[in-house]
Amino acid sequence: MSQAEQPWPHKFDVAINPAARRPLMIMLGFGLLAVVLYIGISLLDGYRYSQEQESLVPRMSELAVQGVPEAIAWMIKNKEGYYNTPEGKAQLKLAAEAGHPQSMFFYASIHRKDNPDLAKDYLQRAADAGYPRAVQMMEKWKHRTD
Numbered sequence: 001m002s003q004a005e006q007p008w009p010h011k012f013d014v015a016i017n018p019a020a021r022r023p024l025m026i027m028l029g030f031g032l033l034a035v036v037l038y039i040g041i042s043l044l045d046g047y048r049y050s051q052e053q054e055s056l057v058p059r060m061s062e063l064a065v066q067g068v069p070e071a072i073a074w075m076i077k078n079k080e081g082y083y084n085t086p087e088g089k090a091q092l093k094l095a096a097e098a099g100h101p102q103s104m105f106f107y108a109s110i111h112r113k114d115n116p117d118l119a120k121d122y123l124q125r126a127a128d129a130g131y132p133r134a135v136q137m138m139e140k141w142k143h144r145t146d
Contacts, residue, residue: 108123
């Protein structure tokens with residue numbers, strides 16, 4: 001006897017009861033609608049966030065020029081290429097030297113390849129000031145040297 005001719009070995013048929021198809025299709029439809037709405041809302045939130053960030057750039061730039069460490073760090077983090085400008089580098093250096101933890105971390109990150117000793121010093125200072133990412137990186141650094 002071929003395998004196709006053998007009786008079904010399971011207790012229940014796998015076929016969907018025609019009376020149960022409609023509720024199943026309705027549930028699948030609502031599930032698909034929920035996924036589409038979730039994706040749409042996520043995209044909309046991302047668009048709003050980027051618009052809010054762009055609207056902050058002029059004011060944060062003014063504050064960075066005035067030497068406000070939080071504004072300098074915000075510009076480094078949110079304005080692409082800002083740290084490559086002469087004024088961006090100078091402002092970041094001043095904020096890092098003033099002891100702003102996030103600025104020290106960014107300053108260390110920028111100088112990681114060209115001046116590793118300076119980078120390690122500022123990374124350690126940022127970690128000592130309690131900047132979480134600096135603490136994590138110093139822990140990794142210690143494990144590599146052990």
